[in-house]
Amino acid sequence: MRTTRSWLLLVLALVVCCAESPSAAIAHPHVWVTAKAEVVYAQGKIVAIDHHWTFDEFYTAMAIEGLDKNGDGVYSREELAGLAEVNMQGLKEFDYFSYATRGTEKIAFGAPTGAWLEHKDGVLTLHYRLPLEKPVAGDATGFSLAVYDPSFFIAFEMAKDNPVTLAGAPAGCKITFGDPEAPAKSDQPDGSVFATPSAKAAVVTCGKT
Numbered sequence: 001m002r003t004t005r006s007w008l009l010l011v012l013a014l015v016v017c018c019a020e021s022p023s024a025a026i027a028h029p030h031v032w033v034t035a036k037a038e039v040v041y042a043q044g045k046i047v048a049i050d051h052h053w054t055f056d057e058f059y060t061a062m063a064i065e066g067l068d069k070n071g072d073g074v075y076s077r078e079e080l081a082g083l084a085e086v087n088m089q090g091l092k093e094f095d096y097f098s099y100a101t102r103g104t105e106k107i108a109f110g111a112p113t114g115a116w117l118e119h120k121d122g123v124l125t126l127h128y129r130l131p132l133e134k135p136v137a138g139d140a141t142g143f144s145l146a147v148y149d150p151s152f153f154i155a156f157e158m159a160k161d162n163p164v165t166l167a168g169a170p171a172g173c174k175i176t177f178g179d180p181e182a183p184a185k186s187d188q189p190d191g192s193v194f195a196t197p198s199a200k201a202a203v204v205t206c207g208k209t
Helices: 004-011 022-027 057-063 081-092
Strands: 031-042 045-055 098-102 105-107 113-120 123-137 143-147 154-158 164-167 174-178 201-205
Touching (some): 045 143, 057 123, 081 123, 164 174
Parallel strands (some): 031 164
Antiparallel strands (some): 098 143
16 A cells, blocks of 8 residues: 555655655645535435645645646646546545544545546645445534544645535534544554644534534
8 A cells, every 4th residue: 555655746746855754754744735625415414525625836836737738827627637537546545534423433435526626826726526425314413524634744724714514404503623533543654643733523513412
């Protein structure tokens, strides 16, 4: 299995200095992502999460190099399609850095759909839908969603304005934020786990609490 570091070298086209040790590369972030998410309801059930991840300017500059095929200075959705596909292929190995639970029950995700990249104001944003493997009752209390990289190679930070929203939720549902549970294990060579300081879990509660 590839480590998070090796996947990012492939997918995110980052150049890590050869003199930098692997442990140092793992210990602090090399990519910054501002994340938004939408919890999607259909027929009274939670069915998917719509992700919107905006990458930092450094990654964006590296990733889009050579992709303006017609030289018009605009990076179209079509020109970015190949990069979006490669990103999604790499994200699969890491469960899309998405962790959902209801109480002590872990919620599994299915295959993502509708992935595309947008280049705007000098940065890239990845949009995609991550469906739940099995829908969760719409009035579920304690449905929790967190987006983070346990290795802290990617620093996920939830957007300041409306970081998580509800689409089609029953009346009375709301979102609160708390600390996500630490992952049970790490795929790092030394077995270590790095907690992301900015990671927060969005908890959906409906009705009386």
